[in-house]
């Protein structure tokens with residue numbers, strides 16, 4: 074995940090990107106995606122969490138969730154995503170949210186919007202929620218079919234209008250697949266028309282209800298076409314839309330190469346990427362599922378490093394940092410790819426495909442034969458890398 078505009082320019086999320094970098098350098102968690110429940114009021118065809126009406130049997134108790142928020146507050150977590158399932162279905166959702174906000178954690182609620190009405194909007198606003206993230210997949214009929222509920226698209230659009238009227242920022246998320254590809258540009262237009270400030274495109278994750286659907290991914294050519302459109306939008310004076318790309322780290326060097334070719338100074342972005350690469354695995358980023366499982370990445374739910382019932386948040390951070398010192402292999406190894414350190418390829422896809430998280434990312438969208446020398450020179454020129462040397466993690470030296 075990387076906020077493309079804010080990474081290279083002063084976009085709306087530059088401040089939070091800087092806080093994440095600072096947290097990582099100080100050996101603290103930089104961002105946590107927490108699926109507070111796996112229950113859901115929709116049944117999307119593609120859901121990698123395989124969320125359903127029942128949820129998971131061993132969900133954290135209310136007391137355990139509160140203890141976890143306290144740990145997050147004490148470790149000065151900059152950014153927390155409350156996700157699911159449908160997070161607003163958890164009975165102590167508001168308690169979790171209010172406590173997190175009392176520690177000044179920046180909370181984003183990742184919701185399908187089915188439970189967002191005027192009251193909920195006011196309550197989100199009263200809790201200082203700056204952004205929510207919700208999902209749109211295309212025109213009403215297609216969207217409703219994908220999420221399994223007639224009228225769902227209309228309800229999301231109505232909720233977005235209420236949220237925007239109250240000044241809450243809305244990020245629109247879409248899983249990019251051969252199924253949603255025909256509607257990608259319509260979704261972008263709808264996002265702008267609804268006054269949403271961010272669009273998040275995530276490459277299809279082939280687990281949960283998308284298990285085995287590797288052919289459902291769009292091709293590198295399609296990603297490059299979309300990339301050219303996004304670069305044009307970022308460079309146009311009229312647009313301020315932020316773009317976030319999930320599970321496709323090579324998108325970032327792709328954009329950097331193009332910006333450089335336009336004569337744009339990419340050094341600020343490269344500085345940040347040398348600390349937190351386009352794939353954030355091992356960089357203070359983590360996912361906690363509804364049963365307390367701790368994952369280096371939300372996109373590989375079977376890649377666990379422990380359970381928050383057994384280890385502290387800080388020990389989990391230290392454990393995850395150990396992944397940062399490992400080099401990627403194959404086409405993503407430093408000797409094979411000049412962008413290895415700023416990109417690293419998608420570690421979750423490597424894990425899913427081979428069981429080795431350091432294996433190569435076969436979904437790289439860069440041409441194998443592309444000339445990487447110009448950007449590589451700039452990467453060399455930027456300041457040194459911040460790797461997680463033992464002493465950068467407070468408490469680990471003694």
Ligand SMILES: C[S@@+](CC[C@H](N)C(=O)[O-])C[C@H]1O[C@@H](n2cnc3c(N)ncnc32)[C@H](O)[C@@H]1O
Pocket residue numbers: 113119120121122156157158159160183184185206207208246247248249275276277278279280283
């Ligand atoms: C798991 S949902 C949880 C939050 C909320 N229930 C929602 O749907 O917005 C978070 C995001 O993951 C996306 N997602 C689900 N399955 C996916 C998959 N197989 N590939 C890529 N994105 C996926 C959804 O479209 C949604 O935008």
Ligand code: SF4
Pocket residue numbers: 113114115116117120121122123124125157158159185220
């Ligand atoms: S994608 Fe979101 S709304 Fe759809 S089933 Fe999964 S958790 Fe529920």
Ligand code: SF4
Pocket residue numbers: 322323326404405406410411412413414416417418419434436437438439
């Ligand atoms: S080969 Fe791997 S590290 Fe290099 S740009 Fe592609 S995905 Fe990133």
